[in-house]
Amino acid sequence: MSDLEIIIYPLLKKFFLYPGIVFSDGQLWQKQRKFSLQHLRNFGYGKREMEQKVIEESKELIENLKKNCSKPIFMHQAFDVGVLNVLWTMMAGERFALDDARLIKLLKIIHDAFRLIDMSGGLLNQMPFLRYIVPNTCGYTQIVNILTRMWEFLEDTIAEHRKTVCSSYARDLIDAFLHKMNVTEEYDSTFNDEQLLSLCLDLFMAGSETTSNTLGFAILYMLEYPDVQKKVQLEMDDVVGRNRWPNMQDKINLPYTEAVLMEIQRRANVPPLGVAHRATCNTNLYGHLIPEGTIILTSLYSVHMDKDFWRDPMAFKPERFLNEHGKLVVPEWHFIPFGYGKRRCLGESLAKTNYYLFFTAMLHNFHILKVPNDTELSLDGYDGVTISPKPFKAILLSRND
Template sequence: MFTFICFVTVVILLLLLLWDTIKPKEYPPGPSWVPIVGNFLDFRKRLATIGYHHLVWKEFSEEYGSVVGLKMGRNFVVTVFGADAVKEILTREEFDGRPDGFFFRLRTFGKRLGIVFSDGQLWQKQRKFSLQHLRNFGFGRKEMEEKIVEETRDLITVFKKQCSEPIWMHTAFDVSVLNVLWAMMAGERFDINDERLRKLLNILGDAFKLTDMSGGILNQMPFVRFVAPETCGYNQLMDVLIRMWEFLQETITDHRKTLCSLHARDLIDAFLQNMNIKSDPSFTDDQLMSLCLDLFMAGSETTSNTLSFSVVYMLEFPEIQKKVQEEMDEIVGRNRWPTLQDRLKLKYTEAVLMEIQRRANIPPLGIAHRATRKTNIFQYAVPEDTIILTSLYSVHMDEKFWIDPLAFRPERFLDKNGNLSVNEKYFLPFGYGKRRCLGESLAKANYFLFFTALLHNFYLEKSFEGPSPQLEGVDGVTISPKPFKAKLIPRSD
């Protein structure tokens, strides 16, 4: 009897394992997968050779086409390539969801909170609240530019004091960029040399390099954290989150102690007031912490990486740096710094900034989406809760539209008359559709004002001390520049 039970058990297990290898009907093309881990081992093997998640996906697309379907652990993952397929995802309501799972809930206390990886009514309410109150405190208004100008002047002053020696530039903008958003969120700013914050930003940057947009091994096979917590990155990620929670909790506690029911000083105050006067279940302590974490991470990573890459490109292409400075000198002059009102006149400068965004591909796979119901992409079936990745890299490096896409050529964004010409179908640094980046206007203003202030005040030259700048960055959720130093030579008035 015992032998029979064992035999039946083994047969059932084998059938379950066999069932686990069967693809859903009309699922997008992709490699066959094995039970339990799916395509995870194949993906990791390719990643070890290629070095970048988005390039592994590119290799799959070369084999299987513009829509590729894999299974990573327990998750169905579909990645789309090319402007048509990417726009299809970003404009259809059933793909507006965000992934769920252990990794995505880890940072929000095991719940679906915040605004980056939430969806449905919670996301709609919290996004509306965040935009409304950030605008009240300067977001998208003249006050925002004033905050950015204050930070650029402070940073340039620091650079002038340090420029007798080469300066580390890969993290040079982190605190200054964060300060602009933090002033609207928490009503305060950090000193550029704040060691605690710099350490926090450094470990946060490391966390961005630990995983990828599909959630990585912690989402695909969360049980691994019990077997190899160090190897899978769980311990390091928890260390980052605990430090972030402690940092944010301290700020929120200080706000509670000094909260005025009649006057909100910043976004945190406005949220606390809502908690006190409304019975809306979406306004909770955990949601406030998650919202602050989302905004902190968004405000400190992508824009500062883009600015650091802009330094890399100006060092690699000094003739383009010279043309930007000549345009600024001619249109703005040397008696004042460029302002946002100058953007439309500084056409070549704007083209350079766009070309850096296109070529650097900071968010190569955007932010992951989720199919909120069973649906289709073109002729392929997509099961409910499938994780959807959009290869923005494939759009920005499309050889048919961008001739010689690896070349750095700002003139791509100028027409024959020298005016800006942008085809938004092929240029998506902030995404598209309802889930387009909430902070786009702030990011663009930061990018323009910090970049022009830097080139207005300094010539940028390569340093022979320390590592050289590299056009190719470090893999992760976002692409970050490799550590490098640069010489900042003050420009005379």
């Protein structure tokens, strides 16, 4: 195992051989990914019921936001709980209230964790010995504290499942994993307590962070570009109307809205680097020798900001993704927010559904306005494993009044 993995998961200790699904490869990764996708689908992943769950969460969020209509309200983390709830119901069979104090505190911990280091591991990965010399200064202590609290939360969740798990059927992914651990005729030593904890940690952190950050940036860009916001609303009013909620079937008829969502992903670059990969054999890439075992990071940022292809990559232009007939056009090799190939994001389907439905719900219900005299609004985010929007407020005016 590389220093990168040890630093990002410093609590593994005796769990070294069970790096979840993000930092695994080979047969372990294949088995864990296949198992996770198969059973998440059993609980609605990629199906109509997943869409319905997202719509329900978006409706609850909208109703909650309406309580503060016409008042400045923080929006950079407004989607955290709603986005996580859809995944958590499939993983653990329960959802959280939007004002759940324990979860909000936990999500803040996750945001802090993602800002402590970047995907390369930062200074701590370049000089791992610092964790023994200056653990507080280099951030190691903070990472350990954050992951300790995450482990405790997930251990409590799994412990509750053990008390109530039924041998005849699985209620959620955790139940399915516990069943797999107890199958004697097809015993697999990689399905164990430590791997279950690591898998839950991967899904919990990845599932709550990237999409909610992207939605935060989406609101920020609508504040900065009100003309774009207006065009999205006009398109939705024409296709969806004012008497029902936007759904996934509308998506094909909303090319401008889709182009806006893609341009936000391209410009915000929430995951600036792909997940760390490992070269499984000596490889020659464009004349560069990559030795077996090398940790590889792909720069998604450089793809999305390529001047040769995009010409003016810093400009925000949704029309990039539309042809002369107004039809959606997606460049295969230059727009890869979920990565590429068989290691692309496992949660892509859920992320796209969350992103589209929460965004359209917001613009269907609200005019999103800047707070008067707000001079601190910035499209620049905090650096880290993901790019997250800095705290900002917006005024939401109901479109139904």
